[in-house]
Amino acid sequence: MRRYTFAVATCVLACACSAVGAGDPGSDDFDGKGDTPQTAPFPSFTADQLPSDWQHYSRYKFKLAQRYPGTMPQPSDLGFMRIDFKSDTDRYLSAVRAYVFEGFIHAGEETNGHPDQDFRAELNMARNWHSVPWMHTGAHPREGLHGLTRELDAPPGKLDPSQTDTLQDWGVAFYNDLGGYTIGQVWKNHVAPNAAASRFPEGTVVFKILFTEGDPQQVPWIEGAPIWWANIDADIDAKGAKQVAEVRLVQMDIAVKDGRAATGWVYGTFVFDPNADVSADEVSKYGAYAKMMPVGLSFGNDPDKTPGMTLEETILSSKVPPHARNTLGFGGRMNGPADNPLSACQSCHSTAEWPAVSAMAPRRTMTLSQKMRWFRNLAVGEPFDSGQTSLGTSLQLQISLRNFFAGH
Numbered sequence: 001m002r003r004y005t006f007a008v009a010t011c012v013l014a015c016a017c018s019a020v021g022a023g024d025p026g027s028d029d030f031d032g033k034g035d036t037p038q039t040a041p042f043p044s045f046t047a048d049q050l051p052s053d054w055q056h057y058s059r060y061k062f063k064l065a066q067r068y069p070g071t072m073p074q075p076s077d078l079g080f081m082r083i084d085f086k087s088d089t090d091r092y093l094s095a096v097r098a099y100v101f102e103g104f105i106h107a108g109e110e111t112n113g114h115p116d117q118d119f120r121a122e123l124n125m126a127r128n129w130h131s132v133p134w135m136h137t138g139a140h141p142r143e144g145l146h147g148l149t150r151e152l153d154a155p156p157g158k159l160d161p162s163q164t165d166t167l168q169d170w171g172v173a174f175y176n177d178l179g180g181y182t183i184g185q186v187w188k189n190h191v192a193p194n195a196a197a198s199r200f201p202e203g204t205v206v207f208k209i210l211f212t213e214g215d216p217q218q219v220p221w222i223e224g225a226p227i228w229w230a231n232i233d234a235d236i237d238a239k240g241a242k243q244v245a246e247v248r249l250v251q252m253d254i255a256v257k258d259g260r261a262a263t264g265w266v267y268g269t270f271v272f273d274p275n276a277d278v279s280a281d282e283v284s285k286y287g288a289y290a291k292m293m294p295v296g297l298s299f300g301n302d303p304d305k306t307p308g309m310t311l312e313e314t315i316l317s318s319k320v321p322p323h324a325r326n327t328l329g330f331g332g333r334m335n336g337p338a339d340n341p342l343s344a345c346q347s348c349h350s351t352a353e354w355p356a357v358s359a360m361a362p363r364r365t366m367t368l369s370q371k372m373r374w375f376r377n378l379a380v381g382e383p384f385d386s387g388q389t390s391l392g393t394s395l396q397l398q399i400s401l402r403n404f405f406a407g408h
């Protein structure tokens with residue numbers, strides 16, 4: 001695999017800098033003065049996550065978007081909330097994609113050959129987007145160039161039958177103002193988070209873009225996909241050393257809080273399709289991102305449908321790329337190529353609770369009825385395990401709380 005590496009000394013400095021309050025290498029406006037522990041900015045990433053030669057790859061460092069609104073926002077630009085996602089699935093997904101893309105894509109702006117300004121919340125002039133804090137520590141800390149965290153690895157054959165290596169996948173997510181308001185409520189006191197405040201208002205939009213270190217030889221359908229530089233793990237077993245490498249966009253997930261859905265949420269996904277038929281207008285606005293095509297959406301877990309039965313709460317888009325038909329979830333439920341096939345979007349996210357008790361996905365060896373426990377339609381605010389606190393389907397909040405309490 002082609003790598004563009006300049007060895008990065010990882011630990012010595014890094015470990016010294018990773019303590020809270022030691023400064024935020026990703027934040028330009030951090031001055032550390034006058035802040036109390038309750039209000040001091042959250043670090044964007046730890047110093048070991050940025051290579052010393054980072055400017056060779058990027059003009060920007062990841063900056064945690066943490067100006068959470070203090071009062072409930074009243075957005076007027078959520079037109080997709082009026083589109084019937086069941087009967088008008090393609091139009092709904094296209095409207096959510098336009099909402100997410102607007103202001104985030106800066107076609108033609110590159111550093112060292114690759115897009116650099118895209119999906120940086122601080123450069124988005126269309127609307128505010130927010131990040132979840134406390135994803136800079138733990139088993140999968142944010143890297144310093146784009147704030148990506150390491151996702152589930154893709155074993156050989158997972159993304160495509162021609163894939164021979166196990167590949168690292170990396171992703172980053174953002175919440176709109178309504179979601180940012182909730183993050184700010186949970187994290188109002190920076191040293192005493194309140195899990196019970198995880199109640200996302202209607203119209204919350206969250207999206208996550210996912211990249212793979214694989215190239216088109218391994219995964220032919222990512223030929224022509226946007227390529228970023230990212231400070232990923234030098235080896236698949238993540239023994240500590242990092243290196244900057246090319247990663248290619250494979251998938252974009254969206255989640256929208258919408259009371260019309262059985263679970264209160266619509267989950268949908270898009271994948272790159274090199275053969276997508278896109279208009280010149282879309283290409284001029286979105287560049288290579290224009291070829292992120294809808295797979296479909298789910299608005300519930302289809303609790304009564306065992307494998308082989310026709311689903312009612314997953315709807316495929318009429319434009320689903322052929323390769324994405326092979327990477328759906330349990331019993332055909334909505335899922336993307338990067339996700340665990342024993343599970344599905346809604347199912348995995350229904351386990352977001354604090355403290356977490358159950359695993360995110362059922363085990364292969366479980367009986368069918370045991371597995372179906374992961375496909376219940378929980379009411380909004382209902383935790384997966386009784387007695388726990390629901391995190392409103394946000395697994396990032398779960399990671400954030402876990403990382404915070406691991407250090408306290």
Ligand code: HEC
Nearest residue numbers: 173206253254268269335336339340344345348394395396
């Ligand atoms: C097997 C578990 C699993 C499956 C299946 C899964 N996710 Fe996630 N998802 C996660 C985890 C863990 C995170 C938090 C870490 C991160 O950001 O990657 C996450 C993060 C997200 C986020 C960012 C906000 C949040 O809730 O934390 C969105 C949006 C999202 N996923 C959407 C989807 C969609 C859409 C699908 C299906 C196409 C999906 N997910 C399938 C585990 C899963």
